[in-house]
Amino acid sequence: MRNWLLGIALGVSVAGSAAQTASQPQSGYERAARATVLHTTNVYVGADPQSQRITTMLPGRELIIEQKSGDWLKVFANTDVQEQREEEIPEFTESEETPPKSGWIRNKGVVGPQTPDGDRILYGAAVIAETAASQPHAPKSAAASAYLLYRRAAEYFPQSPLAGEAEWRSADIRWQIEKADNRTLPSAKEMDPNARPPQYDAALKRIVKQRPGTKYAALAAYDLLDAKLCGDWQGLPKCPQMESEVYEKYASQYPDGPKTAEALWNAAYRQGVLVSMYEVDENRKRVEVATKHAHELVDQLKAKFSSSDYAARGDALIYRIEQGIPIYGNDRD
Secondary structure, eight states: OOOOGGGGGGOOOOOOOOOOOOSOOOOOOHHHEEEEESOOOEEESSSSTOOOOEEEEEETTTEEEEEEETTEOOOOOOOOHHHHHGGGGOOOOSOOOOEEEEEEHHHSSSETTTSTTTTHHHHHHHHHHHHHHHHHOTTHHHHHHHHHHHHHHHHHHHTTTTTTHHHHHHHHHHHHHHHHTTTGEEEEESOOOGSSSSOOOOOHHHHHSSSSHHHHHHHHHHHHGGGGSSSOTTEEEEEEHHHHHHHHHHHHHTTTSHHHHHHHHHHHHHHHHHHHHHTTTTOOHHHHHHHHHHHHHHHHHOOHHHHHHSHHHHHHHHHHTTTOOOOSSSOOO
């Protein structure tokens, strides 16, 4: 399971737009020699490392190659800043965006749509950056670089067998960065999910729409559930009841998805929480309804995903309910 520390990327602005399909007319920009870099790259005034450095490109940032001279390339750097559509510009309080500038870079670590095995190179570099982001004291730009490198792999090589995974990982990283950012806000404790700032969801929705029936659509749809969940239940049954329904609906829409077992577990767990809440209120009728529903959900989980950890967790959940051990709140006697 991919697991990386998102906090290191907070405040790093990541933005983008989808590549146009081959059937659509392309602009002059899109026909240009687009490429990206695999390492932090200095951009100089001239083809000379002793000349003035005018800007820096981080891994995954895009450039347009204008001219080649020996071991140097004249480029228009950080051009992906210009790609942003209004609805895709993130609302970060701090920004590390560098305006596009023309200059010279060394011709090393530059990968474009014509690079042999470029899809594997970009994808591999993205995995390296994503792994680095999970380490203690990770580079501040690691997660953002992974996001951009995955995105380039999908955009430059749409027919690659890695394109679907790259597109999903790019969208997921950006989603998780913004999700972690939102958790630091006071609104994260509000019951109403609409109290939180909206997250950029166009990339995930695009995957759901354009890759129906694939595991990537199921994964993207699962991420999107975050926007429907309460920030804090505040001890009231409204949120776990609503969230249980959200997860159940997802499981019915994606019955064989990679996140379906987790969704069924989350739904069952929330029914267990409702049992505890209704016990406190001494509402026996609702206790019985929630208990029965928890059993039904765990039965579904065991029938379809018997070998998963979630099925075992379901057994433990039901045992606790039957033993009268609270699922929510203080479980000490």
